[in-house]
Amino acid sequence: MATVSAPKQVSVKEDAEALRKACQGWGTDEKAIIAVLGRRNAAQRRQIRHVYEEIYQEDLIKRLESELSGHFEKAVYRWILDPPDRDAVLANVELKKSGNKHHVIVEISCTKNPEELLAIRRAYHARYKRSLEEEVAYHTKGDTRRLLVALVSAFRYYGEEINTTLAKSEAKKLHEAIKDKKFDNEDVIRILSTRSIAQLQATFNCYREQEGTSITKNLPKNSSDEYIAMLRMAVRCLKDPKKYFEKVLRRSIEGIGTDEDALTRVIVTRAEKDLKEIKELYHKRNNVPLDKAVDKETSGDYKDMLLTLLGNEV
């Protein structure tokens, strides 16, 4: 469930005016920006942008970019974009960074439903005049490339039908590949990148029944091999996306310093989807509510934005 509390009825005209007021004059009224944008769903945000441009003849996003800065600006920018556009931007940012672990590419391709992934690929065309696949292919090589391009190009069947016999035999194939440490086995990439989510879930369950442990436990953790790390991430995302995101959040917060990029990414991309369940998982796992952890580890307007997206009144 979503954590963002967007009222059903809003006046987008009033919202646009409020945002304009917040940006005028000396300084910026960040609290006002958070109060409006942090409590609007995607459709409403789109309308606000549209109305703002109509009335004031300027792009709201560009205006906000110039008024705000730092982690807060990044959070607002990502939040205000349309979800497919946002993911396209996140993907592009990650691809341009060198020496990267490509979490975002794996996340996008393995935690979205087929239509969402498609919308992201379209948005990528529109924004970057390239296809996401060619960009991924260009920036990666070897086994990593084969895996990521396959994942990103998938248009999985999204029915609930499963074939149990197939699940059993593919679970076996996966196990053999893992046992022989042949992770780059053709079957592995094929199964993970073409089967439907329902079918994969059945396969993972069969794996557990056959081997006694879950498939994720059998894949090497913290491997220095980029391909194996990506593989493990893909399996985790496909198997249990909420658990995966809980871990990303936990990792981003724990220890010294905070990984704001990861924190922002998870909260912004899941706030309208299943952040509530992820919060519950987080609480169960860490004995402290996510809101409290965010409160402690972040500060200023950035913190207020995150807390608002998490459903709080600041």
Add this chain to the structure above:
Amino acid sequence: MANPCEVEVLNNALSGIGVDEKSLVSILTKSQNEHKKSMRKGCSKFFLEDERQFERWNDSAIKSLKAEFKLFKDVVVLSLMHPWERDARLFKKALKKGPPHYNVIVEIACTRSSDQLLGARKAYHSLFDRSIEEDLASHVKGSERKLLVALVSAYRYEGPKVKEDAAKSEAKALLNAIKNNNGDHKKKAMEEDEVIWILTTRSKPHLKVVYEQYKKISAKTITEELEVELLLKETVECLCTPQTYFTRVFDTALREDAKEDAKKALTRLVATQEDVDLKGIAAKFEDKIKERVKGAYKDVLLGVLADDRQ
């Protein structure tokens, strides 16, 4: 007694591509038993003298006639189908029939627009409760698997923007991949990762530039270089020089010794006429069609390919 003229008419009606339904109707409606007997005796191409004193249909003639009659039915069914369903069914059939028919998969995946290919994938979900990628990946066993799965999964950018530098270096990469494999026969060029990612993710305008660049650095064009790997050659052709591919389909189908698959290819092209750009090519073959094709099938071909239908 059947006169020699009628025998000739019968021979003609059943020869060539398609069948002349009108002539057949007029022959049959006038024919009594004796009449038919003398026609059978006159058509040695279709009837043999059996040892037990009767004129018997030549078995292989019946078989090829079946195929010729089917041409009209196929073109009707295929043309009326929603393009998505049509392409999904063509994929499935090609996959079922096996490796010699994989060129159909290549043809469809490479000549459709990004959204049309996507539509075919959606229709495949509806018709077969699976994704086309799954089925290809699990049923294609040979070296073509990677290429086919990747081609079918493409959602290419369709704008005109091309990066010349990238195209140059990719032409070079292709040259290396192909040259290396002409010597070393352990791995085919179509299994090379470089070849696959370039051909299956780059946009068509980009690939056309790659094709041009390749010509500059090699003595041959890519398609000439790939004579040994037919599937890869057709991939490049359909993506970069589709007109060459279409011309070849027409040419092969309209020959004297044209095989069933060649005619099916023609039917396929004609049925997808709006989706692929057949202008000009059809005009070149109009005379041949008039000469070699018969009956309702001919009418469909000529009607569909006529210029004023555009």
